[in-house]
Amino acid sequence: MSVNEQYVDSLYGSDADLERVKAGLDAHGMPQISVSEGYGRLLTMLVRMSGASRLLEIGALGGYSGICLARGLSSGGSLLSLELLQPYADVAKRHMMDAGLGELVEYRVGDAKESLAALVREGRRYDFFFIDADKEGYPAYLDYALQLASPGAVIVADNILLRGRTTEQSKQGPAVRAVREFNARIASDERLESTVLPGYDGLAIAIVKG
Numbered sequence: 001m002s003v004n005e006q007y008v009d010s011l012y013g014s015d016a017d018l019e020r021v022k023a024g025l026d027a028h029g030m031p032q033i034s035v036s037e038g039y040g041r042l043l044t045m046l047v048r049m050s051g052a053s054r055l056l057e058i059g060a061l062g063g064y065s066g067i068c069l070a071r072g073l074s075s076g077g078s079l080l081s082l083e084l085l086q087p088y089a090d091v092a093k094r095h096m097m098d099a100g101l102g103e104l105v106e107y108r109v110g111d112a113k114e115s116l117a118a119l120v121r122e123g124r125r126y127d128f129f130f131i132d133a134d135k136e137g138y139p140a141y142l143d144y145a146l147q148l149a150s151p152g153a154v155i156v157a158d159n160i161l162l163r164g165r166t167t168e169q170s171k172q173g174p175a176v177r178a179v180r181e182f183n184a185r186i187a188s189d190e191r192l193e194s195t196v197l198p199g200y201d202g203l204a205i206a207i208v209k210g
């Protein structure tokens with residue numbers, strides 16, 4: 001983390017619900033790869049500012065971003081979270097319940113591409129997407145988000161810099177290539193209005209034009 005990011009994070013007090021998630025990840029032998037603190041706060045604000053009520057998260061881990069997303073919901077809103085691993089979804093649900101947000105979230109376990117294809121078949125619509133699962137899947141996740149989006153929906157994706165690998169031309173692995181394709185599409189797709197924030201590990205934010 002940069003000095004600036006550390007400084008900004010130090011302005012905020014400790015958050016008991018999010019600290020519980022970090023401790024829970026260690027306790028369950030899960031990786032500490034939750035969204036950064038600063039972008040977690042931004043997720044809450046984006047949900048609140050957009051007025052989104054049907055949220056779709058791709059990649060739950062231990063529920064850190066789930067808490068941040070659900071905190072921005074107003075009454076009647078809900079979060080569907082797609083997670084590959086049942087034990088991770090169970091841990092995330094526990095953390096959401098501990099944060100008093102358990103009623104707002106539902107999990108679908110399995111490969112996100114299959115869950116997303118099922119949501120398309122079911123005719124579902126969402127007005128906020130948070131993409132944060134396997135990086136090879138990002139281009140497909142963007143395709144599905146566009147199919148599932150209501151007009152004006154917000155699409156956010158984390159880790160678009162891959163800790164420097166995205167900009168290092170010698171790196172040509174499948175995850176790097178997929179994220180480069182995703183970033184290029186976020187910036188150039190005429191259906192989207194977008195920006196990319198280069199802080200922490202990079203965050204893409206797009207609005208689906210109405």
Ligand SMILES: C[S@@+](CC[C@H](N)C(=O)[O-])C[C@H]1O[C@@H](n2cnc3c(N)ncnc32)[C@H](O)[C@@H]1O
Nearest residue numbers: 034035059061064065083084111112132133134
């Ligand atoms: C970076 S972590 C998510 C962090 C979480 N969004 C947060 O900030 O708290 C990525 C998650 O995606 C899940 N994942 C990886 N591949 C997946 C797939 N094909 N389908 C669904 N989930 C997947 C992993 O099991 C892991 O929990």
